[in-house]
Amino acid sequence: MDLLVPHKRSPPQPYTNPYLAGIGIGVALLAAFVLVGRGLGASGAFNSGIAWLVSGVAPDYARANRFLAGYLSEDSHPLKAWLVFEVAGVFAGALISGLLAHRVAASVERGPRISIAGRLALAFVGGVLMAFGAAFARGCTSGQALTGGSLLNLGSWIFMLSIFAGGYAVAWIVRREWR
Amino acid sequence: MIAPLGKLGYFGDETSLVIALVIGIGFGFFLERAGFGSAKKLVAQFYLRDLAVFKVMFSAIVTAMLGVTYLAWAGILDLSLVYLVPTYWIPQLFGGLILGVGFVVGGYCPGTSIASAATGRIDGIVYVLGFAAGTLGFAVMSPVFDGLLQAGDLGPTTLPQALGVGHGLVVFAVVAVAIAGFAGASWIERTMAARDAVAPK
Numbered sequence: 001m002d003l004l005v006p007h008k009r010s011p012p013q014p015y016t017n018p019y020l021a022g023i024g025i026g027v028a029l030l031a032a033f034v035l036v037g038r039g040l041g042a043s044g045a046f047n048s049g050i051a052w053l054v055s056g057v058a059p060d061y062a063r064a065n066r067f068l069a070g071y072l073s074e075d076s077h078p079l080k081a082w083l084v085f086e087v088a089g090v091f092a093g094a095l096i097s098g099l100l101a102h103r104v105a106a107s108v109e110r111g112p113r114i115s116i117a118g119r120l121a122l123a124f125v126g127g128v129l130m131a132f133g134a135a136f137a138r139g140c141t142s143g144q145a146l147t148g149g150s151l152l153n154l155g156s157w158i159f160m161l162s163i164f165a166g167g168y169a170v171a172w173i174v175r176r177e178w179r
Numbered sequence: 180m181i182a183p184l185g186k187l188g189y190f191g192d193e194t195s196l197v198i199a200l201v202i203g204i205g206f207g208f209f210l211e212r213a214g215f216g217s218a219k220k221l222v223a224q225f226y227l228r229d230l231a232v233f234k235v236m237f238s239a240i241v242t243a244m245l246g247v248t249y250l251a252w253a254g255i256l257d258l259s260l261v262y263l264v265p266t267y268w269i270p271q272l273f274g275g276l277i278l279g280v281g282f283v284v285g286g287y288c289p290g291t292s293i294a295s296a297a298t299g300r301i302d303g304i305v306y307v308l309g310f311a312a313g314t315l316g317f318a319v320m321s322p323v324f325d326g327l328l329q330a331g332d333l334g335p336t337t338l339p340q341a342l343g344v345g346h347g348l349v350v351f352a353v354v355a356v357a358i359a360g361f362a363g364a365s366w367i368e369r370t371m372a373a374r375d376a377v378a379p380k
Binding site: 015016018019020022023024025026027028029030031032033034035036037038039040042043046047049051053054065066067068080082083085086087088089090093094095096097098101103104105106107108110111119120122123124125126127128129130131132133134135136137138140141143144145146147148149150151152153154155156157158159160162163164165166167168169170171174175177178179 | 197205206207216218234235236239241247256265267272275281285287289299301309313317319322340
């Protein structure tokens with residue numbers, strides 16, 4: 001575990017060329033299309049996780065809720081879902097890459113003008129907003145923009161353009177968080 | 180047609196879960212390689228300092244798009260068996276705007292937040308908790324949103340179908356736009372770097 005001991009850690013390596021990393025992600029996506037006939041995702045795994053939690057606490061409510069019921073089945077565990085396993089892989093793959101490049105360290109990503117507490121509060125708020133956005137759009141940047149984008153899915157391209165529009169519209173307002 | 184293998188009965192559900200894990204490892208590995216475990220790297224896209232989000236996203240889209248297109252033309256992949264999320268343009272437009280705002284405020288999207296949490300970012304872990312809380316909140320409120328969720332239902336629709344042109348033409352257009360976009364993105368990065376060198380901001 002030398003990699004996790006700060007004074008023994010080598011400096012972080014530079015990031016990979018964006019086009020090479022993009023081709024790597026594209027090959028993973030293509031493998032998903034060819035092997036299982038579906039793309040990548042992330043928000044769907046959260047939906048499965050929440051459906052599982054709610055069904056444990058209030059099973060009748062979970063079955064009656066249309067959104068949650070879509071992630072529940074009578075004869076199978078809610079976490080035995082393709083995206084849950086894929087997201088577990090994302091965690092492992094990112095950890096492997098981070099360890100190899102000496103980039104695993106406890107830290108808070110923020111600009112010079114915001115407190116740690118402020119940044120963490122905004123990270124939470126952003127997560128809540130994104131959960132609503134992804135639920136409305138039936139997918140997130142992975143499941144809709146990336147996957148649907150490469151399949152030339154009409155809704156995915158509408159979604160992708162509006163992500164960039166929403167991001168650029170608000171960037172100036174929240175600039176103190178980052179710059 | 181021999182693909183998608185799983186849908187043509189070459190292996191069962193248990194095997195597909197193992198494949199999910201392996202493909203996820205590849206996805207997570209390259210997300211982290213790109214620097215997408217870092218919120219500062221990701222949001223720099225929206226301050227025009229580092230357009231890696233655009234470059235990575237579009238090189239991934241072009242790679243997978245050319246792959247499925249050639250495999251379908253070669254008669255190897257049956258594209259009609261690859262799941263296409265149905266288009267509901269109104270909630271997808273609205274959801275995208277909220278997601279874009281959440282991206283800049285939160286610093287991550289759901290997939291990259293997993294990569295950030297895996298590499299020790301506390302803000303990434305808090306984002307994951309926020310996303311989970313938001314998912315629960317949406318589920319509870321979902322009956323209220325039912326009308327909006329079903330609005331603008333066009334069914335599974337592709338861009339070539341919507342535009343009434345051939346698949347190949349749209350593929351060519353996306354590649355052309357991506358290449359022009361890559362050049363434009365690098366030009367923007369150089370311009371902003373030169374501006375920052377004069378008056379650091």
